[in-house]
Amino acid sequence: MYLAGVNRPVDTGDTYFAEVSHLDVSGRTEARHRINQRPLIRRMPVSGIKVEARIEHTRWIVDCENCNGAEFYFEDGLFLCTQCGNSDTVGKTKLVRLPKIRRSIEDILAKRKIINRHWYPGETLKKLHEGGL
């Protein structure tokens, strides 16, 4: 089993599912599905709605404002909730914003225990430095 954050400071859907898809675990099939559906998602219509990613327990995730679910962030920057299918945009994807200070955030979090790797939009690097280990 792969635990997010073991091989890199913060995992995305791309990195996490790539790790799991190569393991002999029950989640391997779902991981491969998640990876294989990204090209399809990139061809879907895009809505004008933008959402922000955050880090929770060493994973870049995106909260679904429509159904209160949450999904891994993928590097293509598109959000499509697997729970509600973005019914609020009639299935159109949403654009995900990551902070410009992403690498600095990840560098700081890399020094923390996995269980303490969190970041919320608007949280400054100074405040992140002051956070726990």
Ligand SMILES: [Zn+2]
């Ligand atoms: Zn949803």
